[in-house]
Amino acid sequence: MKNYSQQSAVTKLPTGIQGFDEITGGGLPAGRTSLILGGPGCGKTVFALQTLVNGAQKHKEAGLFVAFEESTRQIIANASTFGWDLPALEKRKLFFLDARLAPEVVRSGDFDLNGMLALLEAKARALNARRIVFDGIDVLLGLLDDEVKERREVYRIRDWLAKTGLTAMITQKVGPEEDHRYSFLQFMVDCVVVLRHQVVDGSAFRHLRVMKYRGSGFAGDEFPISLTSDGLQLTNRGPSELIYEVSDERVSTGLARLDHMLRGGYHRGSNVLISGAPGTAKSTLSGLFAQAACTRGERTLYVSFDEGANQIVRNLRSVGIDLGPHLTSGLLGMYSTRTRGPNIEDQFADLRARVRAHSPRCLVIDPLSALSTKMSHLASADSAQQFLDFLKGDGITVVNTSLMDGLKTDEATATGISTIADTWIHLSYVVQDGERNRALTIVKSRGTGHSNQVRELTLSDEGVSLTDVFMAQGKALMGVARWEWEQEERAAQERTKVASELKRLQLQVAQAEAVARLQVVQTEINARTAEMSVLALATGSATRLLKSDQEVLRKLRHGDAEPVKTRMAVKAARRRRNGHAKTH
Amino acid sequence: MRVRLRLYVSGNAPNSARAIANAKTICIEHFDTRCDLEIIDLLAQPLRALADGIVVTPTLVRLLPLPVQKIVGNLSDTSQVLLALADA
Numbered sequence: 031m032k033n034y035s036q037q038s039a040v041t042k043l044p045t046g047i048q049g050f051d052e053i054t055g056g057g058l059p060a061g062r063t064s065l066i067l068g069g070p071g072c073g074k075t076v077f078a079l080q081t082l083v084n085g086a087q088k089h090k091e092a093g094l095f096v097a098f099e100e101s102t103r104q105i106i107a108n109a110s111t112f113g114w115d116l117p118a119l120e121k122r123k124l125f126f127l128d129a130r131l132a133p134e135v136v137r138s139g140d141f142d143l144n145g146m147l148a149l150l151e152a153k154a155r156a157l158n159a160r161r162i163v164f165d166g167i168d169v170l171l172g173l174l175d176d177e178v179k180e181r182r183e184v185y186r187i188r189d190w191l192a193k194t195g196l197t198a199m200i201t202q203k204v205g206p207e208e209d210h211r212y213s214f215l216q217f218m219v220d221c222v223v224v225l226r227h228q229v230v231d232g233s234a235f236r237h238l239r240v241m242k243y244r245g246s247g248f249a250g251d252e253f254p255i256s257l258t259s260d261g262l263q264l265t266n267r268g269p270s271e272l273i274y275e276v277s278d279e280r281v282s283t284g285l286a287r288l289d290h291m292l293r294g295g296y297h298r299g300s301n302v303l304i305s306g307a308p309g310t311a312k313s314t315l316s317g318l319f320a321q322a323a324c325t326r327g328e329r330t331l332y333v334s335f336d337e338g339a340n341q342i343v344r345n346l347r348s349v350g351i352d353l354g355p356h357l358t359s360g361l362l363g364m365y366s367t368r369t370r371g372p373n374i375e376d377q378f379a380d381l382r383a384r385v386r387a388h389s390p391r392c393l394v395i396d397p398l399s400a401l402s403t404k405m406s407h408l409a410s411a412d413s414a415q416q417f418l419d420f421l422k423g424d425g426i427t428v429v430n431t432s433l434m435d436g437l438k439t440d441e442a443t444a445t446g447i448s449t450i451a452d453t454w455i456h457l458s459y460v461v462q463d464g465e466r467n468r469a470l471t472i473v474k475s476r477g478t479g480h481s482n483q484v485r486e487l488t489l490s491d492e493g494v495s496l497t498d499v500f501m502a503q504g505k506a507l508m509g510v511a512r513w514e515w516e517q518e519e520r521a522a523q524e525r526t527k528v529a530s531e532l533k534r535l536q537l538q539v540a541q542a543e544a545v546a547r548l549q550v551v552q553t554e555i556n557a558r559t560a561e562m563s564v565l566a567l568a569t570g571s572a573t574r575l576l577k578s579d580q581e582v583l584r585k586l587r588h589g590d591a592e593p594v595k596t597r598m599a600v601k602a603a604r605r606r607r608n609g610h611a612k613t614h
Numbered sequence: 615m616r617v618r619l620r621l622y623v624s625g626n627a628p629n630s631a632r633a634i635a636n637a638k639t640i641c642i643e644h645f646d647t648r649c650d651l652e653i654i655d656l657l658a659q660p661l662r663a664l665a666d667g668i669v670v671t672p673t674l675v676r677l678l679p680l681p682v683q684k685i686v687g688n689l690s691d692t693s694q695v696l697l698a699l700a701d702a
Binding site: 127128129130131135136137138139140141142143144145146148149151152153170 | 622623624625627629630632633636656657660661663664667668669670671672673683684685686687688689690691692694695697698
């Protein structure tokens, strides 16, 4: 939405009505007159009165309320439903004037509002008033039954307002058809606001539209509005830019294992979706989250569209979650209700009011999908998103549950919540071998690495636990099937162990044999070596013997000093030299 | 039987001036000396309007004889005025 306050030359007075000041860039034109049009019961009087009350309470501005149609007592009594302390304000800040003329009053000739305006001027001065409301002016003007005279009085009021500088609101009833008698009013004033009220499928839908605003830009769409316990407010338009603080802080999911899977827990201020078929323990996970929050001392609000508070507490106790003490201490608030009709704007407005009243840091809405099934009005389609944006803006961590049989995207996007959820956990049933077990998966978790494995969720008297799932042959096993498989695995391991032991022994035997054989061969080698040495010895001694014999023979034969060197003797000498090298 | 009338006006605005004139005429012509007419100018005493429950001007109030009767307008329709004043 554009910032309209930049686009105007007119000073504006805030109405304090949520959303209205935003779409007009500041409120109503100060010192000028605005016209509030609408059929009976549209909320014109509420709008005008709320502006006056806000002016008095928030800005200490005094105001005057001139009632032409209803008695002032009646107006004040009706307003008590909004919690505005009118009697207290009446004392010093607000002045109510009963300006009704009895319909049977005797009329003779023309009359005017001079006296009344003199009175109002005196009162305005006395209170130092800034704002004034003329409520139901058509009732008085109708008594004049002359269009010219009516116009004259309206101009008189306008001139008087210009003189006094009051910011005025005139409310006027219009019928379904265009009422030409008072259309001139619309041209005369500076700002026109149109309220509309219709009933669709038994539910009330209210809208507001700024039809004209002289001297200023404004958002001209028709906006849904709600009548809440605080008054009128625009319900559908939050901030157009998604600006909110993000935190690195984690809050516990309530289940230690799940915290671990999410690397610490949910992000503070994020919104979480837990989806699943009926009975898959969505409420249990919500209860765990609430319990963890309360244990940390954080205010928590649990909103339920399915069951009453006592029932929820009892059901959670059966799995070891006790919310009782937190309810008693006031830390935990529980609000159980049914969805009412197709107008979920009103219901989100109501939730908003409750959130403001309890100021929780953590919130559970169980199930959020209860609201999505009632959407028949187009404008309500993004109200869930608006509400969640509002929560994010306040840094409230919220866990929403949603009824979903499978992860079919068309269901998931019914509220669009699966796309805006920061963390999405899906619970499902796995039916196997005659057993029904619960499985938990983290479908997505923004800003966190997370385990993508399926885990089994078990609920028992002792509490809630998340256990690993067996992966066998590409299938996830749970429950009894898993136990059986575990047994089988164990037996298989035993068998492998024994088999490997046997193999080891066999190899040992083979090794021993090989070593033995090696020994035998070695012994043989030794024997042969020994033989060779003997042979060498023998050959060597034979050669020496021959040489010494020859020496003796020479000495015996010749006794000469010098042996006769013949060719034969040379050959023999050579032969002797070579004989050493050979072995025969 | 005295008739006590009080006429609330707003200065000398056209309707108020006519009402004063008309009231005086009716008084003299129809009630003679039995009529007491008091004129209150709301521009001078604005809070009187609140105290006495006057919404529009001019407003003629018959205080006596009871019950109190209110007639709004500049009293140009004399027959209406007399009718109302004759009501006992």
